[in-house]
Amino acid sequence: MNHIYAGQSKVLAPLVGGSDLSFRLLSRKYGAQVTFTEMCISEYYLRASDKTVRYKKYTFEFDPTDRPLLLQVAGNRPGPIIEMVNQDMFKGKIDAVDLNCGCPQGFALEKNYGCALLKDPDHLVNLCKEIAQNIPYPLSVKLRLEGNGFSRSTRLIIPDSVEHTIEIMMRLKEVGVRAFTVHGDKRGLADWDAIKKIRETFPDIPIIGNGNVGSHGDFQSMIDHTGVDGVMAGYGALIKPCLFQSEEIDIGQMVRDYLLIAVGHENDWIDIQRHIQWIIKGKSTLIFELSMQKAELFTTKNIPELISFLRGLTPPIHVEWNPEEIPMDRTTYPRQSVSAKDKRKEKKLAEKREKLLQREKFQDKGS
Numbered sequence: 001m002n003h004i005y006a007g008q009s010k011v012l013a014p015l016v017g018g019s020d021l022s023f024r025l026l027s028r029k030y031g032a033q034v035t036f037t038e039m040c041i042s043e044y045y046l047r048a049s050d051k052t053v054r055y056k057k058y059t060f061e062f063d064p065t066d067r068p069l070l071l072q073v074a075g076n077r078p079g080p081i082i083e084m085v086n087q088d089m090f091k092g093k094i095d096a097v098d099l100n101c102g103c104p105q106g107f108a109l110e111k112n113y114g115c116a117l118l119k120d121p122d123h124l125v126n127l128c129k130e131i132a133q134n135i136p137y138p139l140s141v142k143l144r145l146e147g148n149g150f151s152r153s154t155r156l157i158i159p160d161s162v163e164h165t166i167e168i169m170m171r172l173k174e175v176g177v178r179a180f181t182v183h184g185d186k187r188g189l190a191d192w193d194a195i196k197k198i199r200e201t202f203p204d205i206p207i208i209g210n211g212n213v214g215s216h217g218d219f220q221s222m223i224d225h226t227g228v229d230g231v232m233a234g235y236g237a238l239i240k241p242c243l244f245q246s247e248e249i250d251i252g253q254m255v256r257d258y259l260l261i262a263v264g265h266e267n268d269w270i271d272i273q274r275h276i277q278w279i280i281k282g283k284s285t286l287i288f289e290l291s292m293q294k295a296e297l298f299t300t301k302n303i304p305e306l307i308s309f310l311r312g313l314t315p316p317i318h319v320e321w322n323p324e325e326i327p328m329d330r331t332t333y334p335r336q337s338v339s340a341k342d343k344r345k346e347k348k349l350a351e352k353r354e355k356l357l358q359r360e361k362f363q364d365k366g367s
């Protein structure tokens with residue numbers, strides 16, 4: 001996989017709800033060289049019917065300019081992963097497949113995938129061997145480190161030392177894993193020394209370092225510190241997509257660049273709102289989190305409403321918008337399908353908004 005990570009690449013992380021095609025293209029516009037799809041749970045994908053078409057549309061949209069692209073898969077049985085990856089829809093669209101061995105979320109642990117796979121190295125080795133032998137793409141693995149053998153978020157025992165992680169990686173390499181991304185997570189902070197040690201142990205295959213990249217300078221700092229072949233940015237890229245380039249970009253310009261791509265791809269409005277929320281967070285994390293502005297954002301229904309919402313923020317975010325660039329009749333989008341989760345989220349936001357309004361009224365009366 002050396003060709004994918006030629007020349008110390010800047011890599012956009014796999015991000016559920018984040019690394020959709022529009023955001024991948026935005027990241028590339030600013031300098032990302034390698035991108036990942038979000039984690040695709042193979043068994044869910046294979047069961048997905050037309051009703052859950054949103055899952056397929058959102059996750060599996062491709063563009064010839066978005067290469068090299070890695071399809072990230074999650075699962076713990078080789079059969080469904082192999083069946084999914086061999087679907088015609090991926091032919092000529094992806095450059096490699098990455099197995100998620102890092103997800104710490106409860107839903108992944110329940111089903112024994114994500115970082116739960118690290119609990120049982122024998123099973124993981126067999127899984128990777130089967131996958132590597134039965135797919136027409138190179139296989140890589142993204143895994144996480146944990147400092148003391150205990151993940152707070154997962155309440156799970158996973159490799160308790162870099163040495164243990166390295167042992168597992170050696171076995172995975174033997175059965176055909178061609179590259180690794182190491183999320184150097186150690187109690188919330190990334191352990192770049194551990195990533196360096198891993199880099200030194202595996203000089204002949206690409207090692208991508210991940211964790212705590214929050215500015216453009218961090219890409220070079222991680223390379224200088226660890227010698228990795230590529231540096232991956234996740235949350236930092238969501239809240240500041242222009243971090244892939246050295247030149248700073250005004251937040252209004254980033255919003256505009258994103259909207260032009262997302263509207264062009266007819267993204268669901270809820271996905272557009274979520275990305276805008278992340279980009280705004282980059283400017284005013286605390287204020288935005290605490291305020292009712294977040295709820296306001298999620299009540300916008302189209303571009304003009306969104307633009308006036310952004311202009312009304314303190315401080316205002318000015319987005320240049322020429323209605324002729326995107327005809328007005330293309331400013332609202334029907335959902336492909338609204339998942340139960342999205343509905344619950346909307347309901348929660350509406351309730352929160354109502355509460356905040358009540359509180360404000362109460363405070364007004366008191367003052």
Ligand SMILES: Cc1cc2nc3c(=O)[nH]c(=O)nc-3n(C[C@H](O)[C@H](O)[C@H](O)COP(=O)(O)O)c2cc1C
Pocket residue numbers: 013014015016017018037038039072100101102103142183210211212213232233234235236
């Ligand atoms: C919103 C969000 C979604 C994520 N989704 C995935 C995913 O689908 N697959 C994965 O391997 N990691 C996922 N991660 C973890 C990131 O890829 C990355 O490893 C982690 O955020 C650490 O990098 P950072 O410090 O640059 O954020 C996600 C992280 C965030 C914040």
